[in-house]
Amino acid sequence: METKVYFVGAGPGDPGLITKKGKRLLNEADVIIYAGSLVNPSLVEGLKAELYNSAKMSLEEIIEVITEAVFQGKTVVRLHSGDPAFYGAIHEQIVELKARGIAYKVIPGVTSASAGAASLGLEFTVPEVSQTVIFTRLGGKTPGPSSEDLIYFARKDVTLVIFLSINRAREIEQALLKKLAPDTPIALVYKASWPEEQIIRGKLKDLSHLVKEAGFKKTALIYVGEALEAAIKHMNKRSKLYRDSRLSENFG
Structure with missing residues (x-):
């Protein structure tokens, strides 16, 4: 199955500390769900993607947005602060995506x-x-x-x-x-x-x-x-x- 969902580490704050791969995926994404004030806003400015601030969303709402986008053939970036592996709360999202048969990849970031x-x-x-x-x-x-x-x-x-x-x-x-x-x-x-x-x-x-x-x-x-x-x-x-x-x- 083609991967349509990417958990991307935005880095700690300095927009220059996101990986090249992470930046490329942001530029290519159709939908970006980002971690509110924890992510430098300059990372999501001027992008073509539809933006969602996860600070105002429940887990169920996040998964609903991801699922709908994937079924429409869109690419989704779930943008987490730092490195998603450190207190990133990606586990519960991954569980839900697996239950729906949705493929995903994790792109590390600078913690x-x-x-x-x-x-x-x-x-x-x-x-x-x-x-x-x-x-x-x-x-x-x-x-x-x-x-x-x-x-x-x-x-x-x-x-x-x-x-x-x-x-x-x-x-x-x-x-x-x-x-x-x-x-x-x-x-x-x-x-x-x-x-x-x-x-x-x-x-x-x-x-x-x-x-x-x-x-x-x-x-x-x-x-x-x-x-x-x-x-x-x-x-x-x-x-x-x-x-x-x-x-x-x-x-x-």
């Missing part, structure tokens, strides 16, 4: 976590500092990890990226302090890659204070871990990938 890391100049996985990255959130309307789970995830050699939980900064701070040192580096990235992006660096013990002072209520990520200060504290940590073989011979 906000990567955009925030780029703005921070951060490598998540610094040799001998952190080789594990955990992407998580606290449960809310959508059930998910608890503060006890955060305690389980927290380790000195782990980089944590916490989505969709900035309004619970105090709870996060208290949980992580049960396992991590008060001076563990943290960073807040608000609206990564957007013109209004803001970055705040600090220590874990000051997390909730920094959030309150900044006035962040949503669309901000929390980064936690020693990798955040690796460029300062761990300048001698090097990957073996680019190690000079002559050094290995001399000191191996």
Whole structure:
């Protein structure tokens, strides 16, 4: 069956961070259902497609629009913010499309976590500092990890990226302090890659204070871990990938 439905990652906000394939599909689409204010409006301006803002739609309404368009032979792009694989809510849509025998493809995008890391100049996985990255959130309307789970995830050699939980900064701070040192580096990235992006660096013990002072209520990520200060504290940590073989011979 010919694919007529594409789940496309719009990227974190900067319109230049959508993939070439994603941009091409937007230009070719007959119908675009986009994720409201989370998607940069410039991505859908001037296109031939019929536009729907999913912020005002239920799942049933979204599937109805997709189904009708496909049966009319039209190509549909479901445009999600960031990368659809990260908290994109594509699972329930895919279930409905499969039940109707409608073929689909997912086009990955740049997640906000990567955009925030780029703005921070951060490598998540610094040799001998952190080789594990955990992407998580606290449960809310959508059930998910608890503060006890955060305690389980927290380790000195782990980089944590916490989505969709900035309004619970105090709870996060208290949980992580049960396992991590008060001076563990943290960073807040608000609206990564957007013109209004803001970055705040600090220590874990000051997390909730920094959030309150900044006035962040949503669309901000929390980064936690020693990798955040690796460029300062761990300048001698090097990957073996680019190690000079002559050094290995001399000191191996």
